[in-house]
Amino acid sequence: xxxEFGVKPYLFPMPTYMIGxxxxxxxxxxxxMAWGGICAEDxxxxxxxxxxxxxxxxxARGAFTLAVPGTDTLEASDxxxxxxxxxxxxxxxxxxxxxxxxxxxxxxVIEEYPLTLECxxxxxxxxxxxxxxxxxxxxxxxxxxxxxxxxxxxxxxxxAFLFDQMQNGYYAVGEAIGQAWHSGAGxxxx
Numbered sequence: 001x002x003x004e005f006g007v008k009p010y011l012f013p014m015p016t017y018m019i020g021x022x023x024x025x026x027x028x029x030x031x032x033m034a035w036g037g038i039c040a041e042d043x044x045x046x047x048x049x050x051x052x053x054x055x056x057x058x059x060a061r062g063a064f065t066l067a068v069p070g071t072d073t074l075e076a077s078d079x080x081x082x083x084x085x086x087x088x089x090x091x092x093x094x095x096x097x098x099x100x101x102x103x104x105x106x107x108x109v110i111e112e113y114p115l116t117l118e119c120x121x122x123x124x125x126x127x128x129x130x131x132x133x134x135x136x137x138x139x140x141x142x143x144x145x146x147x148x149x150x151x152x153x154x155x156x157x158x159x160a161f162l163f164d165q166m167q168n169g170y171y172a173v174g175e176a177i178g179q180a181w182h183s184g185a186g187x188x189x190x
Contacts, residue, residue: 008165008166009035009165010165010166011165012162012164012165012166013162013163013171013173014034014035014162014163014164014165015034015036015037015068015160015162015163016032016033016034016068016069016077016160016161016162016163016170017032017033017034017036017037017046017066017067017068017069018030018031018032018033018065018066018067018068018069018077018080018110018113019031019032019033019046019054019058019064019065019066020064020065020066020067020099020107020108020109020110020116021054021057021058021061021063021064021065021107021108022057022061022106022107022108023053023057023085024057024060027089027092028092028099028108028110029053029054029057029085029091029092030054030080030091030092030095030097030099030108030110031052031053031054031080031081031085032069032077032078032080032081033046033048033081034163034165035047035048036048039134042136042137043122043134043135043136043137044066044117044119044134044135044137045132045133045134045135046066046132046133046135047129047130047131047132048130048131048132048133049130049131050126050130050131051086052084052086053084053085053086054085055131055133058121058124058133059121059124061106061107062106062120062121063102063105063106063107063118063119063120063121064105064107064119064121064133064135065102065105065107065108065109065110065116065117065118065119066116066117066119066135067109067110067113067115067116067117068113068114068115068116068158068160069113069160069161070112070113070114070158070159070160070161071159071160071161071172072112072159073097073112073113074161074170076095076096076097076112078170079091079094079095080092080095097110097111097112098110098111098112099111102118104118104138104139105118105119105120105138107119109141114142114143114145114146114157114158114159115140115141115142115143115146115153115158116140116141116142117135117137117139117140117141118137118138118139118140118141119135119136119137119138120135120136120138121133121134121135121136122134122135122136145157146158155173155174155176156173156174156175156176158173158174159172159173159174160172160173160174161173
């Protein structure tokens with residue numbers, strides 16, 4: 001028997017991503033988000049509330065970075081999801097994280113995050129359910145310590161964490177349990 005919960009945003013896993021932008025005074029703004037992800041080969045979709053400072057920055061700069069935080073940054077990353085730059089001008093500085101300017105887009109790259117997508121804004125759509133930002137990926141940056149011996153990104157080395165919408169928890173990611181397009185291939189022969 002299954003229990004009904006009605007309409008809830010209960011899907012798992014939910015990614016945790018960090019959106020990096022610059023404020024009007026060129027200081028760094030970063031916020032955590034979970035409602036978004038890859039929507040095409042070179043595109044990301046972010047579903048945001050329009051009143052976020054990050055949204056104003058994206059509108060003004062036409063660019064952002066989207067990073068995967070590691071478990072070693074959990075405290076700072078969660079804080080960046082709690083605090084709002086609309087009320088706390090020194091939000092990023094309080095974390096102790098470090099940023100450098102992207103060489104490709106008008107947005108910061110947070111040095112402690114192991115994987116970063118540099119994006120330009122393709123489209124911003126105000127919808128009844130919120131604001132959808134479509135960004136074009138112009139480059140991907142990965143720390144060398146998350147690469148395998150062939151120079152490819154190793155997801156297990158990212159030490160990424162997921163958001164649990166049902167209990168407001170975070171879960172570490174890392175153990176590989178199969179290979180896409182191979183683990184179920186045996187069923188093709190039936």
